[in-house]
Amino acid sequence: QVQLVESGGGLVQAGASLRLSCAASGRTFRSSAMGWFRQAPGKEREFVTAISWSGGRTNYADSVKGRFTISRDDAKNTVYLQMNSLKPEDTAVYSCAAEPGGYGSIRFNDYNFWGQGTQVTVTS
Numbered sequence: 001q002v003q004l005v006e007s008g009g010g011l012v013q014a015g016a017s018l019r020l021s022c023a024a025s026g027r028t029f030r031s032s033a034m035g036w037f038r039q040a041p042g043k044e045r046e047f048v049t050a051i052s053w054s055g056g057r058t059n060y061a062d063s064v065k066g067r068f069t070i071s072r073d074d075a076k077n078t079v080y081l082q083m084n085s086l087k088p089e090d091t092a093v094y095s096c097a098a099e100p101g102g103y104g105s106i107r108f109n110d111y112n113f114w115g116q117g118t119q120v121t122v123t124s
Helices: none
Strands: 003-007 010-013 018-025 032-039 046-051 058-060 068-073 078-083 092-100 118-123
Touching (some): 003 092, 018 032, 018 118, 046 068, 046 078, 058 068, 078 092
Parallel strands (some): 010 118
Antiparallel strands (some): 003 018, 018 078, 032 046, 032 092, 046 058, 068 078, 092 118
16 A cells, blocks of 8 residues: 655746655555656646656656656655646646556556645646
């Protein structure tokens, strides 16, 4: 079991940066790939980025590539999402998820555990 709690969301202007954190508890965090997904109002949940359990492999959606960076600190049981050059279209609820034994799937069905999400709002 993995329990996930996101933090760091907020209201910012376009061009600003935010860093989201996802604190995990449970024994399987270190053997889990971690992903970030987002869902905007009226839209389907979409993949943002993921990192393998070892941290050696990352995957990004084209829409965030070059602006967002995922990282993990296993000593703190935390995964981070650094978001730079934010755009209004990045506005969404961002959720982290754990994929035990995985390598960072882009499919949300591959993730077994989810946090509640944190709101990110970017104004123009």
